[in-house]
Amino acid sequence: MAERSVLDVLLPLVLFLCTAIVVTGTLPPKTFDVVKYGAVADGKTDNTKAFVKAWNDACAYGGRSRVWIPIGTFLLSSVTFSGSCNGSMAFLIKGTLKAPTENFFTDTWIGFRYLTNLTVAGGGILDGQGHVAWPYNDCRHNPHCKPLPVTMRFDFIKNSKLYNLRAVDSKNTHFNIFSCENINITDIRINAPADSPNTDGIRIGSSNKINISHSLIATGDDCISMLFGSQNIDIRDVTCGPGHGISIGSLGRGHEEEYVSGISVSNCSIIGTENGVRIKTYASSSKYSKASNIIFQDILMKAPRNPIIIDQHYGSSPNFDSRVESGSAVQIKDVTFKNIWGSSSSKVAVNLQCSGVVPCRNVKLIDIDLAYSGPGEPAVSQCSNVFGSSYGKIVPAGCL
Numbered sequence: 001m002a003e004r005s006v007l008d009v010l011l012p013l014v015l016f017l018c019t020a021i022v023v024t025g026t027l028p029p030k031t032f033d034v035v036k037y038g039a040v041a042d043g044k045t046d047n048t049k050a051f052v053k054a055w056n057d058a059c060a061y062g063g064r065s066r067v068w069i070p071i072g073t074f075l076l077s078s079v080t081f082s083g084s085c086n087g088s089m090a091f092l093i094k095g096t097l098k099a100p101t102e103n104f105f106t107d108t109w110i111g112f113r114y115l116t117n118l119t120v121a122g123g124g125i126l127d128g129q130g131h132v133a134w135p136y137n138d139c140r141h142n143p144h145c146k147p148l149p150v151t152m153r154f155d156f157i158k159n160s161k162l163y164n165l166r167a168v169d170s171k172n173t174h175f176n177i178f179s180c181e182n183i184n185i186t187d188i189r190i191n192a193p194a195d196s197p198n199t200d201g202i203r204i205g206s207s208n209k210i211n212i213s214h215s216l217i218a219t220g221d222d223c224i225s226m227l228f229g230s231q232n233i234d235i236r237d238v239t240c241g242p243g244h245g246i247s248i249g250s251l252g253r254g255h256e257e258e259y260v261s262g263i264s265v266s267n268c269s270i271i272g273t274e275n276g277v278r279i280k281t282y283a284s285s286s287k288y289s290k291a292s293n294i295i296f297q298d299i300l301m302k303a304p305r306n307p308i309i310i311d312q313h314y315g316s317s318p319n320f321d322s323r324v325e326s327g328s329a330v331q332i333k334d335v336t337f338k339n340i341w342g343s344s345s346s347k348v349a350v351n352l353q354c355s356g357v358v359p360c361r362n363v364k365l366i367d368i369d370l371a372y373s374g375p376g377e378p379a380v381s382q383c384s385n386v387f388g389s390s391y392g393k394i395v396p397a398g399c400l
Helices: 002-024 048-060
Strands: 030-033 042-046 065-069 073-075 079-082 089-093 096-098 108-116 118-121 125-127 150-168 175-178 181-191 202-205 208-218 224-226 231-240 246-251 259-271 275-282 289-302 306-314 330-344 348-353 360-372 380-384 386-395
Touching (some): 030 048, 048 065, 048 089, 108 118, 181 202, 202 208, 224 231, 231 246, 246 259, 246 289, 259 275, 306 330, 306 360, 330 348
Parallel strands (some): 030 065, 042 073, 065 089, 073 096, 079 108, 089 118, 096 125, 108 150, 118 150, 150 175, 150 181, 175 202, 181 208, 208 231, 224 246, 259 289, 289 330
């Protein structure tokens, strides 16, 4: 009887504890090492199958999963890691992932899709080996051009982190963020030659609550570009250069309405770039769109060619005349440039060229101090079709 009494007490307790473990999902974290799945760190063997097997097992596990890429050089072909998964996922790159130099005509090298609570980190390197692909980047002149891969693409990702990685020499954009929400990106290093084509650092589109901080970006195109559908983007403590600066746009290329709003760029340094901070829209856009609620503040400029620029004649013919032609249908409004100082490599340090169809409205210049770094006359400002105001110290003299 005593033994039966003990069982009567313990059995419900054991069942309760097991149920609690299942309900609360408290399985211990588990690491899935790609080497144990057959990956070889010789820089020559295609490890795509081993990586996919490791990912699939990690994704199926019910607890926190870590796909581990140890020190070494791993060749990896085009691959997309998809969810949904049974637990949170971490893709930890300690070594170097090397992109292929053959059969690379695709839109993605490494992709992540349909995931929540994803972490991509590890201190490793993504080597896009872009030098083999850049000669094929001729889409502006060749309607039959072949696609070139983004180094790492995030599509439909929520509540996730990307940090402590280095990306070099992408064949196209380094990191692409599309239809994502609540993503924190920090401690990223991006390097590509100044003349490498279309090698944007980080490109964002159709995404909300993207935070980028404490990163160094040197590339051949925009350090960061925010395309249509970008909302509530916070960029801070980023050093940009060489490259084309930090850009909103281009907007208005398609035939649908496009919106960008809630953009903050602060505490950044922009060094030796084509542009500093820029908003650009296509001159030929015909569908009403809007870019609004934007602030650029506390930014050091070291000799970019266009430190502060709004260009609503982007993509126009060399003979485009804003006084005669109507231009872009993208409305730019509620934009502030505040506490921006340093130097300009051209005489036009502030260049606000807005649309004759929908002029820029409520543009503010506050405490601007930009000097021309070349010989001769001092820096100047140029404005067209813009309504706004200026406050504090304004050098060069404002045109608002």
